[in-house]
Amino acid sequence: MAFLRSFLGAKQIIRRESSSTPRGFMAVYVGENDQKKKRYVVPVSYLNQPLFQQLLSKSEEEFGYDHPMGGLTIPCHESLFFTVTSQIQ
Template sequence: MRMKSSSTPRGFMAVYVGENDETKKRYVVPVSYLNQLLFQELLSKSEEEFGFDHPMGGLTIPCHESLFFTITSQIR
């Protein structure tokens, strides 16, 4: 679910997805994704690259959008 507004509904969180600053886009995903192994693998990649200092001011996932879509489409 991609949102342009800066608001995030209750039960959701904003993530920034992209391989570099020019391609990063903001998406709003359910907080329940945090419990999913596939999503946790994306978070591990994010931790390796950024630690706790995320350049976009929110959780940044450094991967191609198509990989993000593939992974999140498998989460139920």
């Protein structure tokens, strides 16, 4: 039950947007190699968080600075992404 609460909490903070990104937020694409990537909009303040920086390190290892989606791509399962971002709150 606690996992479900943290999962739902992450969904409230992370907003999916279709095309525009509001000021103070950035778009990230989340998904594993063979999985379709989903676009999420997260606060830029996440860049200073050690947990989020670990996801960024994983992204750098896999893609370097050439991201195929045109934006920041994080190569992990969505559930891991939600777990990490729910702990940032």
